[in-house]
Each structure stands twice: as C-alpha cells, then as structure tokens.
Amino acid sequence: MQDFDKEYVKPSRADGAFSILQLTDTHLFADLNTGFLGINTAGSLQAVIDAVLRQNRKFDLIIATGDIAQDYSEQSYINFAKMMHDSFSQPVFWLPGNHDDGPKMARVFPTVGVSAAKNVIVDKWQFVLLNTQVYNAPFGWITPEELNYLRQCLDNHPELYTVVCLHHNAYRVNSAWLDQHELRNKEELLELISHYPKVKLVLCGHVHQETDFVRDGIRFISSPATSIQFEPLSFNFGLDSKGPGWRYITFTPDGGISTDVYRLPFESFRPDFAIGGY
Numbered sequence: 001m002q003d004f005d006k007e008y009v010k011p012s013r014a015d016g017a018f019s020i021l022q023l024t025d026t027h028l029f030a031d032l033n034t035g036f037l038g039i040n041t042a043g044s045l046q047a048v049i050d051a052v053l054r055q056n057r058k059f060d061l062i063i064a065t066g067d068i069a070q071d072y073s074e075q076s077y078i079n080f081a082k083m084m085h086d087s088f089s090q091p092v093f094w095l096p097g098n099h100d101d102g103p104k105m106a107r108v109f110p111t112v113g114v115s116a117a118k119n120v121i122v123d124k125w126q127f128v129l130l131n132t133q134v135y136n137a138p139f140g141w142i143t144p145e146e147l148n149y150l151r152q153c154l155d156n157h158p159e160l161y162t163v164v165c166l167h168h169n170a171y172r173v174n175s176a177w178l179d180q181h182e183l184r185n186k187e188e189l190l191e192l193i194s195h196y197p198k199v200k201l202v203l204c205g206h207v208h209q210e211t212d213f214v215r216d217g218i219r220f221i222s223s224p225a226t227s228i229q230f231e232p233l234s235f236n237f238g239l240d241s242k243g244p245g246w247r248y249i250t251f252t253p254d255g256g257i258s259t260d261v262y263r264l265p266f267e268s269f270r271p272d273f274a275i276g277g278y
C-alpha cells in the first residue's frame with residue numbers, strides 16, 4: 001500500500017479557483033533523440049511546453065497521467081523532470097502508466113525534485129493519484145490496496161470535492177483494439193466512487209485522444225498525448241492525423257469544472273502511418 005502522503009497547494013486566485021495543466025503519455029526515452037512511431041517524443045514534449053509557455057495561462061500544478069517513459073529507463077524520468085523544471089515553477093505530480101516502471105519512478109523522481117505525493121489538496125478539492133499498472137501488460141487493473149487508498153482519502157476528507165486520476169480509461173472508447181487495454185476491473189472503481197457524491201471527475205491518459213462526458217453525475221475526461229495520437233473509433237490500431245496536445249482544467253470552490261484542450265499543428269510532428277502497431 002502507498003504511504004498516505006499528502007501535498008497541499010495554495011490556489012493562485014483569491015476566489016479559491018485554480019487550474020491544472022494535464023500532460024500525458026509523453027513516452028520519453030533515455031536518449032532524447034529516439035523516435036516513437038516516427039516522431040521524436042522529447043521534441044514533441046518540448047514543443048508542447050513551449051506552446052504552454054507562449055499561452056501564458058495561469059495554472060497551479062501539473063499532473064502527468066502516465067506513460068512518461070517508453071523505455072522504462074531511469075534516464076527517461078530524469079529527462080522528464082529536467083524538462084519540467086527548466087520551464088515551469090509549478091509542482092509536478094505523476095502516476096504510472098503501462099509503459100512506466102512505477103517502483104523506479106517512485107525511487108527516481110524524489111531525487112530530482114518531483115513529489116511522490118498521491119493525495120494533493122488544493123483549497124476545496126483533492127486529487128487522488130492511483131496506480132493501475134499491471135507489470136508487463138498494456139491493460140489496467142486497480143488493486144484492493146489502491147481502492148483502499150482511494151477510500152481512505154475520500155473518508156478522511158468528506159468535505160472536499162475529489163478528482164480521481166489514473167492512467168487507464170475506466171470506460172470504453174469504442175476502439176476494439178484499445179478497449180482491450182482499458183481498466184479491466186473498472187466496475188470496482190465505479191462502484192466505490194458511486195458512494196461518494198463529492199467525486200466530480202475521473203481523469204485519465206492512455207487512450208491518446210480526447211474524451212469528455214458525464215455519467216451518473218461524474219465527469220470522465222481523457223486528453224491527447226504530447227506524443228502520438230490514436231485514431232478514435234478505430235477497430236484496429238490506427239494513428240490519428242492530429243497534433244500533440246495538452247489540457248487545462250479549472251476548478252471552482254463550488255465544485256465547478258471547466259476545461260480546454262489545445263494541440264500543436266499536425267504538420268509539426270507527423271508520425272509514420274505505415275507502422276501497424278506498437
């Protein structure tokens with residue numbers, strides 16, 4: 001079980017509202033020049049960072065929703081931390097994806113100034129960052145320990161609105177190949193959070209595409225990767241002709257959520273469409 005570790009972030013606006021930047025599926029390598037399905041992932045992440053800096057929007061923290069690495073290397077995590085610290089002063093929080101080495105991340109990130117906190121509290125909101133990784137498998141599974149951790153966070157702070165963050169999608173995206181890789185025991189997560197009306201949002205990565213819908217009063221959001229994009233509604237593996245992206249989400253003290261997705265021009269990072277899978 002994870003340590004019951006908390007971090008408190010002060011909202012930057014006087015009215016208690018605050019924003020996060022979600023970056024996901026960076027798929028970095030130890031070697032910054034390595035390509036992934038035809039694009040240089042360190043280059044696309046840096047281009048996303050540069051675009052975020054140009055936007056000059058206020059945000060209070062960054063959440064990286066997994067697949068930070070593609071090669072499971074210690075150096076890929078050091079690269080990620082350096083790229084974040086070189087450009088942003090906001091705290092960065094993370095959770096592992098199926099392409100990550102979770103224990104290695106937990107060991108490396110604190111040595112390079114990235115918090116390991118999995119319960120982040122900002123004014124009237126808390127974020128709970130869960131591990132849904134299954135060693136050596138692309139699909140997700142939430143263990144009883146992680147569910148207990150979530151339940152503990154919810155029970156300890158019944159007054160807080162809650163965002164559940166995880167890598168794997170807890171819903172189908174209607175792409176047969178990708179839906180095999182969903183959170184396979186999603187019903188256990190959904191059953192738990194159905195008892196906690198303060199859970200407002202389930203935020204994920206993994207699907208390399210934008211989704212956003214409300215079910216039973218809970219909003220479910222995924223975001224474009226900073227690397228390659230998967231084609232929505234595709235039976236077989238397919239790459240999408242959209243650029244790397246990022247998302248801002250703003251939270252208000254009365255439980256409100258608003259969000260925007262941005263993308264780089266597709267021409268800037270064009271994957272190799274001849275590749276039939278990964």
Ligand SMILES: [Fe+2]
Pocket residue numbers: 025027067097099206207208225
């Ligand atoms: Fe990914």
